Amino acid sequence: MAAITLKVNGTTHTIELEHDRVRLAEILREQLGLTGTKVGCGVGKCGSCTVLVNGEPVTSCTLLARKADGAEILTIEGMADGAVLHPIQEAFLDAGAVQCGFCTPGLILRTYSLLRAHPTADDGQIVEMLRHHLCRCTGYEAILAAVKLSRERMQSA
Numbered sequence: 001m002a003a004i005t006l007k008v009n010g011t012t013h014t015i016e017l018e019h020d021r022v023r024l025a026e027i028l029r030e031q032l033g034l035t036g037t038k039v040g041c042g043v044g045k046c047g048s049c050t051v052l053v054n055g056e057p058v059t060s061c062t063l064l065a066r067k068a069d070g071a072e073i074l075t076i077e078g079m080a081d082g083a084v085l086h087p088i089q090e091a092f093l094d095a096g097a098v099q100c101g102f103c104t105p106g107l108i109l110r111t112y113s114l115l116r117a118h119p120t121a122d123d124g125q126i127v128e129m130l131r132h133h134l135c136r137c138t139g140y141e142a143i144l145a146a147v148k149l150s151r152e153r154m155q156s157a
């Protein structure tokens with residue numbers, strides 16, 4: 001049985017894989033207890049399971065864990081600084097973009113990835129980003145407002 005190494009939110013883990021088809025989302029949720037990563041569709045369509053792998057947004061429900069061997073992973077649990085929320089988390093709350101919250105971790109991580117690479121991302125880039133995420137609750141106006149507010153706050157942080 002193969003073992004892989006993952007650095008998740010700054011901590012290195014060695015993980016035995018039960019079989020070679022185990023997905024990254026299963027490892028994060030079931031072995032590491034990081035249940036902030038949500039699994040909705042399970043087939044790479046809704047974006048709720050998005051985490052950052054070596055800084056890039058990835059649907060963890062489709063990524064084979066063995067393909068992430070050696071990678072650095074950021075999950076929603078790694079965004080806050082202790083009890084202090086990340087400015088993007090604050091922005092989502094302040095913009096009313098969180099209802100059931102199922103889509104929120106993935107959205108926050110993809111927003112972080114976008115704004116880190118493109119701090120002045122224009123509205124078109126934000127809309128394009130949102131194409132990767134489904135939300136059943138809020139409608140997208142509040143989410144769009146949250147990402148714009150995140151852009152503003154990240155620039156002044």
Ligand code: FES
Pocket residue numbers: 038039040041042043044045046047048049050059060061062
């Ligand atoms: S649960 Fe992974 S994309 Fe929907």
Ligand code: FES
Pocket residue numbers: 097098099100101102103104134135136137138
């Ligand atoms: S807040 Fe419920 S799915 Fe988006």
